């Protein structure tokens with residue numbers, strides 16, 4: 208279904224206006240419906256800088272939805288935790304890709320490397336190195 212498809216246009220027109228600004232639409236590779244044992248942090252890190260977080264959270268509450276909405280998991284919403292801190296939970300282990308994604312999202316949201324380090328269970332120096340390596344690789348990629 209392409210953007211020029213009449214059905215796609217109709218579906219786009221029928222969706223609530225706030226969903227057009229949903230930041231998760233730009234991250235189709237991130238899982239907003241983590242299964243048991245999978246981390247919701249990568250999705251929640253994206254929600255943290257989404258401009259329609261409030262509308263999204265309300266829709267999840269109204270619709271009794273599953274998954275990550277408005278920076279909360281279903282478990283958060285059931286517990287009435289509607290603004291849970293973005294922090295690592297004991298025992299959570301992240302892959303290198305997840306650590307980089309979380310670090311990039313948190314940096315974009317204005318968090319410093321100390322807070323990023325606490326979130327991903329790393330040190331501020333390691334976060335600095337991680338982001339530096341990423342930025343260097345990006346510069347080289349753009350220059351080539």
Ligand code: SF4
Pocket residue numbers: 228229230231232239253254255257258259260261263264275276277278
């Ligand atoms: S708050 Fe999160 S789930 Fe909701 S629209 Fe924004 S990015 Fe998507």
